[in-house]
Amino acid sequence: MKQLLRVGLALIAAVSPLAAQTSPYLEKAEEVSAHIQEHFWDRKSGLYMGKSGGTEPELIWGCGVMFSSLVSAARHDKKYRRVMGDFFEAMDAYWDVKVKIPGYEPARTQGGNDKYYDDNAWMVLTFLEAYELTKESKYLKRAEETLEFVVSGWDEEVGGGIWWHEAHKGGDKNTCVNAPAALGCFRLARFKKDAEAAKWNALGEKIVVWTVKTLQGENGLFWDNIKVATGEINKGQLTYNSAxxxxxFLSLHTRTKEAFYLDEALRMGKAANGMMDGQQKAYRDHIKWAHLMVEADLELYRHTGQEVYLKRAISNTEKHYADWKKSPYPDLISQGSLARELWLLVDHTTPVGKEFWKVADQAKGPAK
Structure with a gap:
């Protein structure tokens, strides 16, 4: 009887990609992702609607968050890999090729001049993660194309930095574009040969230097933006900027082994307690920003082994999930943010996820 039971369990594990996983967050991650597929996904177009039951596709920022949740889900459930691929192709509707340097428009386009460099910077990071997972060259190619657009937004006004918007709408240069742009450079360099890797790493370092010099606060966390015309700094500190x-800093430490970078990351990790709502045991920001600090907490935990950062990530995610259970978020970007958090916690409690990040955190990516 015991032998039959063992055989039966082995067969179940063989046919179900989820059965072999053991994570207290797996059921919750599946629940939220299934809800998104039911209430937001338009199977015909391959796109996701911005609102539950709505008819208008999400803007590209929300698409990037949603794509990141699919990438993390696809590590654990293969059905999401097909959805991820379909969604990637569908987002070509936002890709403006009628310009010298193509990039993603905020909404579906027939050619325009309304691109946000930060929207595009987020796409670079999630496409590189998709490439790391699948080894499908289309993701690497589009990540590099998109990054070329992002870094084209650099000029020497106020000493450097990338603008928020290609037409300089708002007149500012923001941490929310320069920070992911620099990380995109470092992440892309992992998949490039020596000369090209050096080029991207050097560009990432230049962006980091400008951002630190211009927008880092005394507490180690980062301010929001600088107005180019006046030099006035918006000293608001949102979680995703510091994240x-x-x-x-962790990427720089991994590659250079210089202690300064780890010290700065740890200083920021401790300072991030100041962005927590003590009563709620979660970051005070909306989940569309806060989920990126959860991701940074998990990376800091992997880098240092300090449990406090894992616990903080768990506390935030559990609070967000509890809110969702009471009343599901009506918008896609919030839903995708929660799904991303949950799947990342699945990563950190399963062999598949741990192995993925063990490789992804290395200074050099796997051979192409």
Missing amino acids: LMLRN
Whole structure:
């Protein structure tokens, strides 16, 4: 009887990609992702709607968050790999090729001049993660094309930095574009040969230096933006700004082994307690920003082994999930943010996820 039971369990594990996983977050991640597929996905177009039951496709920022949740889900459930591929192709509707340097428009386009460099910077990071997972060259190619657009937004006004918007709408240069742009350079360099890798790493370092010099606060966390015309700095500190700069410091430490970068990442990790709502045991920001600090906490935990950062990521995610259970978010970007958080916690409690990040955190990517 015991032998039959063992055989039966082995057969179940063989046919179900989820059965072999053991994570307390797996059921929750599946629940949220299934809800998104039911209420937001338009199977015909391959796109996701911005609102539950809506008819208008999500803007590209939300698409990037949603794609990141699919990439992390696809590590554990193969059905999401097909959805991820379909969604990637569908997002070509946002890709403007009628310009010298193509990039993603905020909405579906027939050619325009309304691109946000930060929207595109987020796409670079999630496409590189998709490439790391699948080894499908289309993701690497589009990541590099998109990054070329992002870095084209650099000029020497106020000493450097990338603009927020290609037509300089708002008149500012923001951490929310420069931080992910620098990380995109570092992440892309992992898949390039020596000369090209050096080029991208050097560009990433230049962006980091400008961002630190211009927008880092006394507490180690990062301010929002600088107005180019006046030099006035918006000293608001949103979680996602510091999250990406923290990850830049970890990336620099991994590659250079210089202690300064790890010290800065740890200083930021401790300072991030100031962005927590003590009563709620979660970051005070909306989940569309806060989920990126959860991701940074998990990377800092992997890098240092300090449990406090894993616990903080768990506390935030559990609070967000509890809110969702009471009343599911009506918008895609919030839903995708929660799904991303949950699947990342699945990563950190399963062999598949741990192995993925063990490789992805290395200074050099796997051979192409």
